[in-house]
Amino acid sequence: MEVQNPRRILVLGPPNCGSLQLLKDLTGSAPTPVDNSTAGLSHEWRLETRYYKATIPTWVDEVADIAEWRTEFMKDEAKEVVAVLGAFIYCFRRPLDSKDVESIKEALKAIQDVGAAGGAGSDWGYGGEVVRLAVAMPQSTTPYLEKDFEEWDEMCGEFGFEYVDFEAKGRNEYGEPVGIERIKEALSTNEWAAEADDDDVEEALAELGLDEDGDFNGSFAAEEVEINMEFMGMKEAIYGEDGEPSGTVDDDQAAQVEELERMMVRMQAVKGMSFRVKQSRHC
Structure with missing residues (x-):
C-alpha cells in the first residue's frame, strides 16, 4: 500500500x-x-x-x-x-x-x-x-x-x-x-498516513488486545501472523501466485485487501507506540 x-x-x-x-x-x-x-x-x-x-x-x-x-x-x-x-x-x-x-x-x-x-x-x-x-x-x-x-x-x-x-x-x-x-x-513503525487522536489510539489498543497499561493481552504476534496470512492468501486468490490477475477483481475483494493492508500498517504503528509507552514507564 x-x-x-x-x-x-x-x-x-x-x-x-x-x-x-x-x-x-x-x-x-x-x-x-x-x-x-x-x-x-x-x-x-x-x-x-x-x-x-x-x-x-x-x-x-x-x-x-x-x-x-x-x-x-x-x-x-x-x-x-x-x-x-x-x-x-x-x-x-x-x-x-x-x-x-x-x-x-x-x-x-x-x-x-x-x-x-x-x-x-x-x-x-x-x-x-x-x-x-x-x-x-x-x-x-x-x-x-x-x-x-x-x-x-x-x-x-x-x-x-x-x-x-x-x-x-x-x-x-x-x-x-x-x-x-x-x-x-x-x-x-510510525503512522505516516494520518494523525490519530486519543479516541483513535484507545480504539486501536482495544482492537489489538492491549490493556490500558499498554501490555499485550493474549498473543499479539499470533494475531499479526493471522492477518498477514489472510492478506497473502486473499492476494494470491485474486492475483495468482505470479502476481497476475487470475480473474475479475470486484470492488468488494479489492476493498478487503485494502482493509487488511490498513490493519497491518496500524498494527505496526501501535506496536511502536506501545514500545514507547513502556519505555517511558522504565524511565
Missing part, C-alpha cells in the same frame, strides 16, 4: 551538527549545502516495509539561535508547518563541557514547546504520535564530556525524546537495534 501525502520529517540542530551524515546513512544520499549551510534544505526518504511504502519528505533546518527559532515557530503562522510533521530528529555533537549539555537541554525544551503548541500533541511523552529522536553525533574534538547511556536517556526523556547514539552498532542487552538501525526502526 502506497501512503499518499505522508507527514514530514524535520531534521534540525546547530551548525555542523552532523545532520547530513545522518541523512546519508538513513536514506543513502544527502542534499547539498547552500553557502555552507543546511538551513532550508529538503530531501526525500523512500521508505518500504512489509506493510506499506511511502516517500517521506524530509526538511533540514540549521539552528544557530534556539531561542529565536522557538519564537518564530511558536507563531500562529508556523503551526500549520508543525502540524504536518511526523518526526523531529534533533542532532548534536557530543558535548565538550557542561555548558554544551545545557545548550542541548535548551534545544530539546524549545522543540518540546513548539511541538506541543503546534499540534504535535500536548502529551509530549513516548506514547505520542510523533517520533522524537535526540541523536548524538560523533565529536572530532577530544577530549569530550563522557556521559553513559542511562544519563543521556534520562535527560532526553525529560523532554519526550528518545536518545540514540549514532555511533552504536548491533543490538543492546535487550536485543533491540541501536544507532542508525534504531532510527530506521522508530521511523518505520
Whole structure:
C-alpha cells in the first residue's frame, strides 16, 4: 500500500551538527549545502516495509539561535508547518563541557514547546504520535564530556525524546537495534498516513488486545501472523501466485485487501507506540 501525502520529517540542530551524515546513512544520499549551510534544505526518504511504502519528505533546518527559532515557530503562522510533521530528529555533537549539555537541554525544551503548541500533541511523552529522536553525533574534538547511556536517556526523556547514539552498532542487552538501525526502526513503525487522536489510539489498543497499561493481552504476534496470512492468501486468490490477475477483481475483494493492508500498517504503528509507552514507564 502506497501512503499518499505522508507527514514530514524535520531534521534540525546547530551548525555542523552532523545532520547530513545522518541523512546519508538513513536514506543513502544527502542534499547539498547552500553557502555552507543546511538551513532550508529538503530531501526525500523512500521508505518500504512489509506493510506499506511511502516517500517521506524530509526538511533540514540549521539552528544557530534556539531561542529565536522557538519564537518564530511558536507563531500562529508556523503551526500549520508543525502540524504536518511526523518526526523531529534533533542532532548534536557530543558535548565538550557542561555548558554544551545545557545548550542541548535548551534545544530539546524549545522543540518540546513548539511541538506541543503546534499540534504535535500536548502529551509530549513516548506514547505520542510523533517520533522524537535526540541523536548524538560523533565529536572530532577530544577530549569530550563522557556521559553513559542511562544519563543521556534520562535527560532526553525529560523532554519526550528518545536518545540514540549514532555511533552504536548491533543490538543492546535487550536485543533491540541501536544507532542508525534504531532510527530506521522508530521511523518505520510510525503512522505516516494520518494523525490519530486519543479516541483513535484507545480504539486501536482495544482492537489489538492491549490493556490500558499498554501490555499485550493474549498473543499479539499470533494475531499479526493471522492477518498477514489472510492478506497473502486473499492476494494470491485474486492475483495468482505470479502476481497476475487470475480473474475479475470486484470492488468488494479489492476493498478487503485494502482493509487488511490498513490493519497491518496500524498494527505496526501501535506496536511502536506501545514500545514507547513502556519505555517511558522504565524511565
